[in-house]
Amino acid sequence: MSIILSNVSKTFDGTKRETLSDISLNIEDGEFICVVGPSGCGKSTMLNLIAGLDRPTSGTISVDGREVTGPGADRVVMFQEAALYPWLTVIQNVRLGMKFIGISNDEQERRAMHYLKMVHLWDFKDYSVHEISGGMKQRTSLARSLCMESDILLMDEPFSALDKQTTNKLREELTSIWSETGKTIFFITHSIEEAVYLADKIIVLSDNPGTIKKVVENDLPRPRHIEDADFISLRKNLLSYVRKEVDKVEKDEYDTK
């Protein structure tokens, strides 16, 4: 499904400053979009608007030609915080969304097993939320989102709490899910390397107010390898766009070099 933002602005009630200003963006069906930008520039706000959890102050957002008026299971969100329900176990959390949209028990069971195994949590499926670590919560939340098998997936820094190795593995998994299903994915990240690895199109947001500073097309062939010369040069290229804007990203990049 395609997502179209036209002249979207957002000013929160009680704040004078515009958080997002005049954002126009076409996301085509099956595209993998990554959004980068400094902390507080409005990435999560943009995601909330697309999710229908918040309304733009001006401008419109439409999904498949229909204006977004509220949240729905066609645009499943993986939030920046894991946001699990503490009275449910890991697997119950994962199955809840599927229950909401009326998926049969057998199919719930099958998908929950598939995705929990993918995020290495099958052995922990009966744990309570308070008995698992932050990264495990994030992986549970990832499994919950993927189980919905929605046409659009909105992900807010889904791998931020994970170690490098797990992150790499889950990036690969996500890419293969994406290429097998043709989902449209809107993915927020702080890591330019991640954006270059995953995206067809990278949106660089600037701060204060949040505007689209640059849209970078990423045509690198898949599967991508972070050591390839093309990969490195695109990464450097992108880094130069965001250098002035994205202090945090820049720092992360140099730290992990």
Next chain:
Amino acid sequence: MKKTNTIRNRIWVLLFYVVLIGFWQLIYYLGANVFGWWKPYAFPNPQGVAYSFVGLMEEGKLVIAILYSFKRCLMGFAISVVIGVILGMFISFFPKAGNAVKPLISGIQSLPSVCWVPFAILWFGLKESSILFVVVMGSICSVIVAIDSSFKSVPPMYIKVARTLGADNVSLYRYVLLPAILPMVVSGLRQAWSFAWRALMSAEVMAATIGLGFSLQSGRDMADINQVGMVMIVIILLGIAVDKFVFSTIENKLLRKRGMLV
């Protein structure tokens, strides 16, 4: 290690009460027999209370009184819960109306329930229904407040997640909001029960012919200070027992499951 600690704690608690009772006996003895501060029949003493307990137990009166009181408290509490939950939900669905009636509710909540007794007797006469009325008036407001404030305390994130996972209103209530508010509701009900129990005693003292409150009153009529003291202790112990073995147990179980109790 932990186990021996709890045993040691229990021994300390037990010891404290043994000493307390000894102290009570001592005060009684000194006051009545040595200094003559009061007449022996004007102050309860542990021994007299124990005799009174055994006496009323043997006659079966105490058990019947307890059963009657419990039955009334349960009925009044049940009525409060049913009506209170409905009103509490109403208030949280319609915040405008809710804000208008909330001062009234907290006003009623702060009114000592004995104030309802004259009304109750005028309206219902000296009947069971007037006692129930007082119990309901004494406890319903804390049910309403508990329901309303527990809905308010649900983190907005819980609702957002449910919506983006495609929950309709029915699912949202059944699978998210109700489980989310459960621990707070239980602690609200716990408070409501203790209000109901207190209201019941006021009502029974004034308007009953059987029950713990009435036993208290008949102790006064017979100038049997030990019976009065004994019934008071029974009222306290029953109050603590229900709170601890029913409400506290449920509450702790819920909280522990959610990792909200260490």
